[in-house]
Each structure stands twice: as structure tokens, then as C-alpha cells.
Amino acid sequence: MTFKYNNVYINETSTICGPYENKGPLAKYFDKHYDDFYFEQKTWEQAEIKSIEDSVNLLLNKINLKNSDVDVHIGGDLLNQIVATNYASKNIGIPLIGIYGACSTSCLSLILASNMIDKNQVKNAIVTASSHNNGAEKQFRNPVEYGGPKKDYTTFTTTGCASAYLSNITSNIKIESGTLGTVCDLGITDVFNMGAVMSPAAAKVIYDHLKDTGRTVDYYDLILTGDLGEVGKNILKEYMKKEYNISLKNYEDSACMIFNTDKQPVYTGGSGPACLPLVTYSYILDKMKKGKLNRVLIVATGALMNPSMCNQKLSIPSIAHAISLEVSK
Amino acid sequence: MEKREYKKIVEKNTPSAPKLRNAIIAFLIGGFMGVLGNFLVDIYSFYFNIGSKDASVFMIITLVFLGCFLTCLGFFDKWVNFAKCGLIIPITGFAHAMMSAALEYRKEGLVTGIGANMFKLAGSVIIFGVVSAYIFGLLRIFIMGV
Known part of the structure; x- marks a missing residue:
């Protein structure tokens, strides 16, 4: 939708x-x-x-x-x-x-x-x-x-x-469209591998968004997912190619941007609801205001994890929603 | 996509743990803990002039205290994370698990916080420790007669 x-x-x-x-x-x-x-x-x-x-x-x-x-x-x-x-x-x-x-x-x-x-x-x-x-x-x-x-x-x-x-007062950042995601579950039970849990939901919402708007990935200067981490990023790219035949270009993940994964003890990157908006509302909007980016698709990915359900041996579902931001002229 | 097919993509992209390296570190540090324990038993039995059975109780108390104290100082988790089973399997791991849970919930009250949550991680160790001790005790009676 x-x-x-x-x-x-x-x-x-x-x-x-x-x-x-x-x-x-x-x-x-x-x-x-x-x-x-x-x-x-x-x-x-x-x-x-x-x-x-x-x-x-x-x-x-x-x-x-x-x-x-x-x-x-x-x-x-x-x-x-x-x-x-x-x-x-x-x-x-x-x-x-x-x-x-x-x-x-x-x-x-x-x-x-x-x-x-x-x-x-x-x-x-x-x-x-x-x-x-x-x-x-x-x-x-x-x-x-x-x-x-x-x-x-x-x-x-x-x-x-x-x-x-x-x-509704005009500013230089316009919210152009938004796509609601669906809950996905491809059977991942590893609570440490949230990137793998969330990649299918991210892929689905990106695909849905592109289909609904009739666009291709080239339309966006940047597609930014929420908190997949280094591992999840690669999984998403490969899954997207195999499942939807879409090669992600200009793609980044905010988990890998907010921390320096080589120097800080943060494993493969950030996560949490604050990860994507902290990066978007500061760094990305700044770049858009300076004219370095014009169209950005942000995709917040959420693992709907519950420790009780994990103990009951159920796999972890995930959901992702997408928002398209544009610089208004 | 089938779950099985997706699992392959995930496995391909997920780095595996350096098992050999971890095992060697755990072996060395675990071994060092054993040496330290035995050293303490010898020291206690020599200086306090007690049998090694009593001295090993003293040794356990010392190691549990060390595990708890270092956890409270806030850096033992980094040691455990590095040494993994080298520090988790010995009694220090048990002390660390209990103390970290107690610290976590200390602001939620003595009874509802610390009391109710202290055994969150270590409770299973006690339960299954007692159960398996009971079973092995029974087996010993049936097989060896003592």
C-alpha cells in the first residue's frame, strides 16, 4: 500500500x-x-x-x-x-x-x-x-x-x-510518498542475526514501493535501510537480486553509518528504532539541504522479536516501512 | 522464496565464529583457572592446616567472591566475552551470571528486583545441577552399591 x-x-x-x-x-x-x-x-x-x-x-x-x-x-x-x-x-x-x-x-x-x-x-x-x-x-x-x-x-x-x-508549510524537504510494509518471516530463529530476520521485509517493501510508483532503483539517489548491519546488507542485496531481480544501486544501511564498525565495539553496526532517524534527520537531511542528494528512499526495518516466542521455538517475523523524501524546489 | 533457499543465502553471508581460536583461548584460560584453584587449595590447606576438602570450599568461596567483585567493578564482562568458556564453565561464570543479574535489577527493589531476578540466568544451573547430582547419586548406588 x-x-x-x-x-x-x-x-x-x-x-x-x-x-x-x-x-x-x-x-x-x-x-x-x-x-x-x-x-x-x-x-x-x-x-x-x-x-x-x-x-x-x-x-x-x-x-x-x-x-x-x-x-x-x-x-x-x-x-x-x-x-x-x-x-x-x-x-x-x-x-x-x-x-x-x-x-x-x-x-x-x-x-x-x-x-x-x-x-x-x-x-x-x-x-x-x-x-x-x-x-x-x-x-x-x-x-x-x-x-x-x-x-x-x-x-x-x-x-x-x-x-x-x-x-503542510513548505520547506525544502518534502515527504513525497510512503509505503506500508507487510510482515515477513522466512524462518530465521537466530536472535543474533537480526539482519537476516529483517532483510525479507525490507526487500518486500522496496519492491512494493517501486511497483506501486512505477519507478526503478535509479530514480533514487540513495536507498537507505534501517539497521541491517554489514551482514544483513549483503543478505538483502543477494535476496533482492534472486527474489525480485532488482540490483540495489546507491544503497546504504544506516547501521553501518552511525558507528565506526572497525574501531568501536559494536559488532556489525547499530540497530534500534533510533538508528535510522538519527542518521536521516541529521546527516541525510543535511546532505539533501546542501543539494548533494535529491531523492532518498528510507526503509525502516523492524524485527518483531519477543523472547517468549523465541523460547517457544517460533521464528522471528519482521516488518519494514518505506518513506520517499525529496528536495522541494 | 523457500525458507531453505533463504537459509542458504543467510549462511553464505554470515561469518562463522573462529571456533579453533576460541577453543584454544578457552582451554588456556580455563586451564589457568584450574591451576589457580589448585594453588589456592594448596595455600589454604598449608597455612590453615586443614584437609584439602575443606580447603577446596575456601577456594570456591574465594573464586566466587572474585567473580562477583570484578563483575561489580564493571570489566569482568569484557574478560568473559574474550575468554568465553574459559571463564564461564568454572565457578566464576556462575558468580558472574548471578551478580550481573543482581546488578541489573537492583533499582527495582530488594524483593521484587534483586530477589526475583538474581537467578534469572543461574537458576537453571542450580536446578539441573541438583537434578543431575540426584540421578548420578542413584546410579552410583545401583551400580557400585555405595
Whole structure:
């Protein structure tokens, strides 16, 4: 399902990141960072709440608006009951649509907000996506201080929150269209190999998007997937070629951009709902504003992983959503 | 695409672990842990003038303490990650698993946090340790009569 938008624009963005992201190659593009995982709070969960509040407050400051001027806040995170977003919303005070799309949250929120703005249901919206490395490790894997070996091909959840302000007021970044993805499952049970889990969903949504819009991969200056990592990137390329006969060109993965995988202890790259928007809202939009990129397809990929289901020996499903961004002339 | 066919693509692109290297590191460090344990048993039995059975209890207490203490200092996880089974299989691994879980949940209360979650990882070790000890004990009685 692809939606075409005529008058939806990204007016402003804000990005908050944690210590590892701030040592990565894109550090200078982020608005604010914290040097430890606690963000001046007592626990990791509270740190994530703080990152969302910080990010939205910073965004409101940038656009010179009060919270009562914004019609809707659409956001999500990785924690159970999307608790970080819900708790942050207490202080943010904007009508909330809390969503869960695992690491595909960012594109899902952009699609929902764009639909509402395009149909004039709301005049503006704020979208957020956040994740916290230690909070996610605690919930999905082993205790953080536990050093039991992980596979070398796993990914490292990013810490931070990225927000964007969308409205129908013209700016130089236009949201041109968005494609909703379908849940895919090709039988991967390895919880460390999220790239392999998510590649089929990413491939499907890219194929659907190109089919619905009648485009080829050449149309885009950059196709940017969410958090497949070095391993998942290669799997996607090969799968895309074999299944859909599409050779990905101008293709990048934000997991490999946010960290320096050679020097930082992050295995094969970043992951988490914040990974793609942190890269997109800072670095990619900057490049678009400078005219280096004109058309970008961002594909947020989410592994719908649940430890109970994994223990019940079920394979891990995945979903991906795509958003097409264009520089408006 | 069939799941089997996709699995082939995944396997082709996923790097395999350096098993030989890991095994050698685990063997060396695990061996060193054994030497350290025996050294402690000798020291304790010599200085405290106790039998090696009592001294080995002291040795276990020392290693468990070290595992817990170094976990609390925040760098033992990196050692375990490097040494893998060299530090996980000895009693240090058990101490590390318990202490890391306790640290993780310490802010969720003594009973609901630490108490309820401390055995999250190590609980299985205790359960199946007791079960297998029971079975081997029975076998011993039936086969050897003692």
C-alpha cells in the first residue's frame, strides 16, 4: 500500500544521542549528546524517557512553538508497553498516538503523520523514535554486565531519540510518498542475526514501493535501510537480486553509518528504532539541504522479536516501512 | 522464496565464529583457572592446616567472591566475552551470571528486583545441577552399591 502526498514537509528535526553514537562518524551532526547511559537519571528506562522529552523540547524550541500548538505526537520505542514514549508524553503534553513497530517505528510514524496532514485532519505533527542500548539489552537479552559471548555478526542497539516536526508549510524537504510494509518471516530463529530476520521485509517493501510508483532503483539517489548491519546488507542485496531481480544501486544501511564498525565495539553496526532517524534527520537531511542528494528512499526495518516466542521455538517475523523524501524546489 | 533457499543465502553471508581460536583461548584460560584453584587449595590447606576438602570450599568461596567483585567493578564482562568458556564453565561464570543479574535489577527493589531476578540466568544451573547430582547419586548406588 503506497500513499502519495502533495503537501507534507519536514520543517525541523532534533536528535539526541548517547555516548557511543557521539564517538561515531556522524557525531557532529547530532544536536545534543550525553556522555553516559544514564542521561542524569537513575535508570536506563528513565534515561530513555528523558531523551524523548529532551528531543521534543529542543524541537519545539527550534520551531518556536508551544506544545499546545502541535496537534499530534506520534512515537514509539522498544520497551514493553512503549513505556518510554508513554511516560515522556506526560510532560510533553501533546495528544499522543503511541505505536510499536520495533525498529520500523520511525517510518511508520512518518507515514501516519503524513496521512493525517495530507488529508488536513491535523495541521502539524511531531514524530519521535527512541531506543536505549542497555534498556533493550535488559529486556530482550541478558543482563548488561553479563559477558556471555555474543555472535560477531550481531548488532548494537543505538541510544538516543530523534524527532521531526511535520506540517503542510513548505520547506525544502518534502515527504513525497510512503509505503506500508507487510510482515515477513522466512524462518530465521537466530536472535543474533537480526539482519537476516529483517532483510525479507525490507526487500518486500522496496519492491512494493517501486511497483506501486512505477519507478526503478535509479530514480533514487540513495536507498537507505534501517539497521541491517554489514551482514544483513549483503543478505538483502543477494535476496533482492534472486527474489525480485532488482540490483540495489546507491544503497546504504544506516547501521553501518552511525558507528565506526572497525574501531568501536559494536559488532556489525547499530540497530534500534533510533538508528535510522538519527542518521536521516541529521546527516541525510543535511546532505539533501546542501543539494548533494535529491531523492532518498528510507526503509525502516523492524524485527518483531519477543523472547517468549523465541523460547517457544517460533521464528522471528519482521516488518519494514518505506518513506520517499525529496528536495522541494 | 523457500525458507531453505533463504537459509542458504543467510549462511553464505554470515561469518562463522573462529571456533579453533576460541577453543584454544578457552582451554588456556580455563586451564589457568584450574591451576589457580589448585594453588589456592594448596595455600589454604598449608597455612590453615586443614584437609584439602575443606580447603577446596575456601577456594570456591574465594573464586566466587572474585567473580562477583570484578563483575561489580564493571570489566569482568569484557574478560568473559574474550575468554568465553574459559571463564564461564568454572565457578566464576556462575558468580558472574548471578551478580550481573543482581546488578541489573537492583533499582527495582530488594524483593521484587534483586530477589526475583538474581537467578534469572543461574537458576537453571542450580536446578539441573541438583537434578543431575540426584540421578548420578542413584546410579552410583545401583551400580557400585555405595
